[in-house]
Amino acid sequence: MAKTKVLERKPLTFAEKTFLPQIVSGLKTTFGTMMQKGVTLQYPEERPNIPDNYRGVPTLVKDPNGREKCVSCQLCEFVCPPKAIRITPGEIDAEVEPDRAHVEKAPQEFEINMLRCIYCGLCQEVCPEEAIYLQDVFSLSGYSRGEMINKKEKLYELGGTLPDQHGKWDKKKAAEQAGNAH
């Protein structure tokens, strides 16, 4: 058993019994706090610094050449724990992008219901094409439930373009030009 050590408590001095020195030191403390510089962020005008890898609103990104990355494999839809994602797969328009048409698919519609989303980031983790990212947008609002469902257009607008280290289509084109396609 640990030995308890009884600390002897000194009787209060006269000054301490009047409380006055303690009150004065308390006043000093509060005055010191008052003179300190504030740490408050004036929110709508000043925004906090968002760290890298922040899990904000999920967005869809394009590759540096402006192509959609999502191939509507629906893995994110499948993995999404609250079932916030709904994808309608579609074909790529052959006239606009003859290279990719009939090779890959693209989402005809991509909806993320932000009323359901729990910002877990599983969609970003599971995406084989690195097409969906949780970025730095953290505040979103709307007047109706409908407004809170992010459609494909909104998702691309929020996502923008991210640097792409694989360059899948660029590599393919380079290989074709070098004469060893496939």
Place this chain on the structure above:
Amino acid sequence: MELLDASLPYLLPIVYALAMISVFMGLCSYSVLAERKVSSWIQGRVGPNRTRLPLLGHIPILGNFLTRLGIFQPAADGLKFLFKEEIVPGHVNKFYYMLAPVVALAPALTTMVVLPFGRYVDVDGITQPLVLANVDLGMLIILGISSLGVYGIVLAGWASNSKYPFLGGIRASAQMISYELAMGLALLPVFMWAAFPGSDYGMSLFGAVQSQQTLWLFIWQPLSALIFLVALFAETNRLPFDMAESETDLVGGFHTEYGCFKFGLFFVAEYAHVIMGSALFVLLFLGGWNFLPGLADPWGNGLIGTLLSVGWFTAKVFAMIFFFIWMRWTLPRFRYDQVMSLGWKILLPLAVGNLVFNTIIIALYDTFTR
């Protein structure tokens, strides 16, 4: 013209009184702002800084500065109180419930009648106080009327017909009775020295200020000042003595059942008491409008001198109000029994001893110097 001349003696006091009330109410609302701002600074927050009036708030740099300082906030607060739905709970005694806020506010505003706030030199070269009613026993009037304010609190607590307000009201009345005694006894030495045998100042508040031209009473009567200050905190129901409100254990204390404008009246009354208390402390112990201890009245005799004396007095009062607020956000509340034992067992004997001591000193001085 004749009619005007005849009615002037009756009209002027009304005009003065209205002016004083409006200034005083303005001070009250800005003390609320000061409380919110100072508390937020002490707690490392920002405080109200968004309210902006249309024209004034849009002056390029000044407008932003004033908005950040929350200068327009009292207007918003007041309007909010005014336009909220008037809810009267079903279980209250309606008449007294309505009466209580008025009873709380009226004494707080009445006492300012005898409060001197500056001085001027009249045509005969005699220094006169700037005051609505220059009464010799101004202090008695203030003590008598300001303690009526507790009736408002007790009435509110009782008429609300619910247990928290009731407890708050009971505590407030007990506390008021306990500290009134010590307060009165702490004041007596002040007036004994002011109306010292052979001094030319009477018992009036003005006399008390003029007698401090050379030395502030705070410096050579520190015990009286301390007792008076503590009793003042108790009388104004401010932390560390806010027994009437005790928001940590009595929800809101006596005003738990009150909302909107009636609550606003209680709120204004509290700050009116704070301002009155600060002004009293400045008058009695901090030399009123006298410049610095030992440096009496560098202000001239003209209009500018008068304005300077008023300004200096107001500055001291503001400093005192700040002290009240500062104290509130520094100390926690006393327990009820601690309040009682402090009042009865410590302050009262101290005040009595202080009075006896001063009486003996004055008697000795009077006997041997004559």
